[in-house]
Amino acid sequence: MITDINGVPIQNTLRDEGYVIIDNLIPHELFDNLVEACDRVVDQARRGDWKYRRLVGTQFPPWTxxxxxxxxQHLMHPNLKEPVFAEWYGSSQLQSAVCQLLDTKLDELQLELFNLLINPQNSDFDLTWHRDSVPAETDEEKEREMLELPHYGTQWNTALYQDECLYVVPRSHRRVRTPAERHITIHDPKSHDMPGMLKVVLKPGQSVFYDSNILHRAAYEHGTKRATLHACMGTIEGGGHRAANIFQHDLDWMKTPAFKQSLPSNLHIPHANTLAMAEAAGLSKLETAPIH
Ligand SMILES: O=C(O)CCC(=O)C(=O)O
Ligand SMILES: [Fe+2]
Known part of the structure; x- marks a missing residue:
């Protein structure tokens, strides 16, 4: 049983609070390799040699x-030639945490997104208060309906350096916005005064799993080094709703033989599960329209 930094089973904290902080999901022998691989991919992205990247000024895809x-974006893409990312994404302690949170078995996991969040170089950048899959303008009735949909997946941030960028409103993940929250998300989305907000502080090596529907924002400071692994996994029960969330990031490269060959054996089934989900959702390309 994996517990959080307060000794509580992680699935209980995530269910009740909407987020949970966990120690030690990076094996010792991978830590330095991940740090070095991140430095290399960050260089490539900043030079413009790696085109799959998030650009200051735009919060949601596409980033043009x-x-x-x-x-x-796409740390496991075979063209990046950094096998340590898939090695970690498929590592047993991480998979155990995900299985415990999703109450599922290894062979029902689905390989999904794996990206890196970093500090910009030239200017600070604030993300707005948001839920990942409910746009701010959504009316209350529709919001209630969307919040009731199960996720069949979980997402997390794992910090390689001290990370104080993420803010959340604990326990906001299953209820509609209060009038004050609705006002902020629509009219003052970069507010620093959200009622009940909490800064998530991660030490190097700590992870936070958070419900994609928790109200959250992030503050990107250009002067503070950030390299935080940002990923999600799902279960095969996800279906079309999950497909719409995942494939808005354009994952067609995941169908290539080069990607399949680059994966460690413990990701073969999760990879096959992802392709099967796309097929069941009737997608000929692993690509869907942006949600926001
Ligand atoms: O920067 C973060 O920690 C959160 C990023 C985020 O909320 C998002 O990409 O939707
Ligand atoms: Fe988000």
Whole structure:
């Protein structure tokens, strides 16, 4: 049983609070390799040699404008030639945590997104208060409906350096927004005064798993080094709703033989599960329209 930094089973904290902080999901022998691989991919993205990146000025995909980078996409892409990322994504302690949180078995896991969040170089950048899959303008009735949909997946941030960028409103993940929260998300989305907000502080090597529907925002400071692994995994029960969330990031490269061959054996079934999900959702390409 994996417990959080307060000794509570992680699935209980995530269910009740909407987020949970966990120590030690990076094996010792991978830590330095991950740090070095991140330095290399960050260089490539900042130079413009790696085109899959998040650019300052834009929060949600697609990222077509700007030059300053706040995120590097598709760390497991075979063209990056950094096998340590898939090695970690498929590592047993991480998979155990995900299985415990999703109450599922290893062979029902689905390989999904794996990106890197970094500090921009030239200017600070604030993300707005948001839920990942409910746009701010959504009316209350529709919001209630969307919040009731199960996720069949979980997402997390794992910090390689001290990370104080993420803010959440604990326990906001299953209820509609209060009038004050609705006002902020629509009219003042970069507010620093969200009622009940909490800064998530991660030490190097700590992870936070968070419900994609928790109200959250992030503050990107250009002067503080950030390299935080940002990923998600799902279960085969996800279906079309999950497909719409995942494939808005354009994952068609995951169908290539080169990707399959690059994966460690413990990711073969999760990879096959992802392709099967796309097929069941009737997608000929692993690509869907942006949600926001
Ligand atoms: O920067 C972060 O920690 C959160 C990023 C985020 O909320 C997002 O990409 O939707
Ligand atoms: Fe988000």
């Amino acid at each position: 404008e700007g030059t300053d980078v706040w995120g590097v």
